[in-house]
Amino acid sequence: MIRPARRRRQPAAVVATLLSAALLLAACGAPPKVQTALEDVGKSDGSAIEGAPKGYEDYYGQSLEWTECGEDFQCATASAPLSWHDPGAGSIEVALKRIPAAGQKIGSLLVNPGGPGGSGVDFVADPTRFGQSLRSSFDIVGFDPRGVGQSTPVKCYDDAGKDEFLSTDYPYTPEGLAERQDAVRAWGQACAENTGPLLGNVDTQSAARDMDMLRGVLGDDELNYLGYSYGTQLGATYAGLFPDRAGRLVLDGALDTTLGSDEVALQQAEGFESALRAYVADCQAGSDCPLGDDVTSGLQKIQAMVEDAEPNPIPTSSGRDVTKKLAFYGVAVTMYDEASWSFLTQALREVFWEGTGDDLLYLADVYNDRNDDGTFKSNSEEAFRAINCADARAEEDMTKMAEIADEIEAAAPTLGESFGYSGIECTDWPYPAAEQEFDPAAEGAPPIVVIGTTNDPATPYRWAEALAGTLSSAVLVTYEGEGHTAYGRSNTCVSNAVETYLLEGKVPEDGLTC
Incomplete structure (x- = not known):
């Protein structure tokens, strides 16, 4: 059989840019020239200190020293307490980067790209992620949450150890699962040794404080x-x-804060299954699709490729093999934005028609923030695991985990196996999960805009519906489309709703569909 000619591979820089945009939720538009002068933005009238918890007044009262860090950016480092329950425990650093308001400033807009483990400092490095009207009126401030990036970070393994941890497969056998538990246990111990007491204080409540x-x-x-x-x-x-200190909050690609970790794994697996189904249909509607012409069989072909990579890793020209875990990452990363689907098609052509996995490995490396030389661009994996384990625990009984894994695979047969046994991921974690200290309904908070995308793989639409129902003052905006999140990558209906609310306080109609 004569194989179709393989399309020219996209330059690595182009692929990385587009995939990074998918993962970090890139927006569009041209950045204005920023002309705001450097200034000391520490609050001069002392009112900031009035809202500080006892023992933390100095943190609230500090002044930041902003310095230029690029033509249109300013950077600073804030001090934060190591523990919000023990003011004498010491301090950590929180890194900030801002795009100063180009026009008449009305205040600051803090932004967070997700994760957990995503860098807000990196996120604001591209001002075009935000509408021009926001850039004109707000200082847009990205920050690396505690444990992340340029803030005092979580540290675990060196690059070689991290690379092995992220690529090693463990069979779903009693012996394989025990080996996986041992590997996770060793990872946690390394995090504790190399991070210190910060590891016990990276929970979301501490970051919110x-x-x-x-x-x-x-x-x-x-x-x-x-x-x-x-x-x-x-x-x-x-x-x-802090319901009385909440201003205008927009929550895009919402998580359901009432779900346990196992429910999250199940519903996220279903979300990726739905996104993959849409991808396969789109691929088959075009030319040179390596997945045949039937959606179900196309999904089965992807499943078989990922599963077979465990006993038979896919070779590459670099000498590294694509394991099952890496194959999963390579597929998953392209589901965050339909603009990335063509890269998955390109990678699958190489696997099925040439028997090699260079493109698939490259996609997995983008997902993991890995450089070609084996170093890593960020500590996102370390922070992701540490923050999740600091917030909650999944079911840890192996028998019950097996039952949950079967349920996940039945609901999401293509990639569902990779979402199972999530309780292993915090095996013997050195610190307990934080106890909830906040009101999930946020009674007394002003209107909060919650946005959901109907076929979002990572944060399924039902989560946006649930969060809007949990928060007492929330309104729900729906984007009918593919991919993860909506603002900056969807349409003017969404961007107008977000920007009008943030700038003018005009609340979108509850149930607005874009």
Whole structure:
């Protein structure tokens, strides 16, 4: 049989840019020239200190020293307490980067790209992610939450150890699962040894308390906030802790804060299954699709490729093999934005028609923030695991985990196996999960805009519906489309609703569909 000619491979820089945009929720539009002068934004009238918890007045009262860090950016480092329950425990650093308002400033807008483990400092490095009207009126401030990136970070393995951890497969056998538990246990021990007591203080509630401190230091009486994905959990937690200090909050790609970890795994697996089904149909409607012409069989072909990579890793020209875990990452990363689907098609052509996995490995490396030389661009994996384990625990009984895994595979047969046994991921974690200290309904908070995308793989639409129902003052905006989140990657209906609310306080109609 003569194989169709393989399309020219996209330059690596092009692929990385588009996939990073998918993962970090890129927007469109041209950035204006920023002309705001450097200034000390510490609150001069002392009112920020009035809202500080006892023992933390100095943190709320600090002044930031902003320095230029690029033509249109300013950077600073804030001090935060190691523990919000023990003011004498010491301090950590929180890194900030802002795009100063190009016009008449009305306040600051804190932003978080998700994760957990996503860098807000990196996120604001591309001003075009935000509408020009927002850039004109707000200082847009990205920050790396505690444990993340340029803030005092969670540290675990060196690059070689991390690379092995992220690529090693463990069969779903008693022996394989025991080996996986041992590997996770060793990872947690390394995190504790190399991070210290910060590891026990990276929970979302602590990060939300950091945000209130930053609100005061930035000189704002109320917090204006735009959070995506996990950033919606962070924003909802803030509203639950500080309803009287919540300003205009937009939560895009919402998490259901009432779900347990196992329910999250099940429903997220279903979300990726739905997105993959849409992808396969789109692929088969075009030319040179390597998945045949039937959606069900196309999904089965992807499933077989991922499963077979465990006993038979896919070779690459670099000498590295694509394991089952890496094959999963390579497929999953392209589901965050339909603009990335063509890269998956390109990778699948190579696997099925040439028997090699260079493109699929590249996609997995983008997902993991891995460089070609084996180093990593960020500590997102370390922070992701640490924050999740600090917030909650999944079912840890192996018999019950097996039952849950079967349920997930039945609901999401293509990639569902990779979502099973989530209780292993915090095996013997060195610190307990934080106890909930906030009101999930955020009673007393002003209107909060919650946005959901109807075929979002990572944060299924039902989660947006649930969060809007949980928060007492929420309104729900729906984007009918594919991909993860909506603002900045969907349409003017969504962007107008978000920007009008943030700038003017005009609340969108509850149930608005775009």
